[in-house]
Amino acid sequence: MELITDRRSEPDVQVLFAEHYLHLVRLAASLVDGQEAAEDVVQDVFAALQRNRRADLTRPEHYLVRAVVNRSRSVLRRRRVVRSVVVPPQRTDAEPADAEIVKRAENDRIRTAIRRLPQRQREVVVLRYFEDLEIAEIAQLLGIKPTAVSASLHRAVSSLRGVLDGSVE
Amino acid sequence: MRDDVxxxxxxxxxxxxxxxxxxxxxxxxxxxxxRSDGRKWLVAACVAAVVAVAAPVAVVSLNDSAPPPGPSTSTAQHYVGYRWQVESITRNGRTTPVPADVEATATFMNDREMTLYDSVNWLRCNIKIDASTDVIAINGGLMTEIGYSDEDPVRVLVSDVMEALALAKQATVSATESHLTIATGDFRIVFKRDGVATTKAPPRSR
Incomplete structure (x- = not known):
């Protein structure tokens, strides 16, 4: 096996890690459920990056997001990840107002609905609304046609609208 | 409405x-x-398990010369706390020797965790030992997925075993002080003891 490119220098990976780790964990958590599994995913991505001498880092953010999506997909496929409940940080402020409680409950409901979406739809939703990627970028990242992204997104939003409207549990 | 959603x-x-x-x-x-040797790509490894008493889980020594702590009874005491190098793989009755330069290992840090390593990819999972049946339940696997492009049939076989173990829910184990055998599905993997487990299980750099 011949190496195609030189191995990435460690400082580069260190910089990428420092700059993107938290965000990537948050992204992964939206895809695999649970902070513990998300951290495992991102740790694996960086461990792989350190070993992968052929990684194309001309667009590092793109590479990392794609790696996290792929790794998350793999984790979900195996369904062998030990999932844990994310414990929100303790709040020290006063009791939230009713409106805030309602808002949090709705957000929980939305996230639960997103978790129940088919995998492709879930990925598209997370990449569109969490990563703020354009349709064409999502298509490139997932290796599918833009029309397929749009269709998945449309179906996902329709499903989520049904949940929010109360017409779908 | 859509924008609101x-x-x-x-x-x-x-x-x-x-x-x-x-x-x-x-x-x-x-x-x-x-560290990974560029000449090596996906190889594979295998798995694990045990039988034994749910003895106190011991954290493994980093010193190859130090006796590893582990379960005090049964088969598990022979392999928990050690790293094992794949020696051969039997599939459908056909046995394939695995050369020593194919770095495929199983490491048992304690009787709850097993790590498989193939020189590039690794799998970490939780195990639960059934002391009465020599069967270990495997759960919570995480496997890296570094690509490889090697047509070496032995390495491909090892890779297959890795995948089989990753998907297996349980495996049957037998062990002596020098050898460990793990069977799951169509595979049977024989390991040779390769030293004491280390806290950073995966790589055993050569």
């Missing part, structure tokens, strides 16, 4: 993400680099 979805995702903060991260450092 999109905004609410965006807000929900962001609220959920913000619950993860630098303070809540379990790990916030770059994983330790793992």
């Amino acid at each position: 999109e905004d609410r979805v965006r807000a929900a995702l962001r609220e959920g993400a913000e619950e993860i903060t630098p303070e809540t991260l379990r790990r916030s450092t770059l994983p330790e680099p793992q």
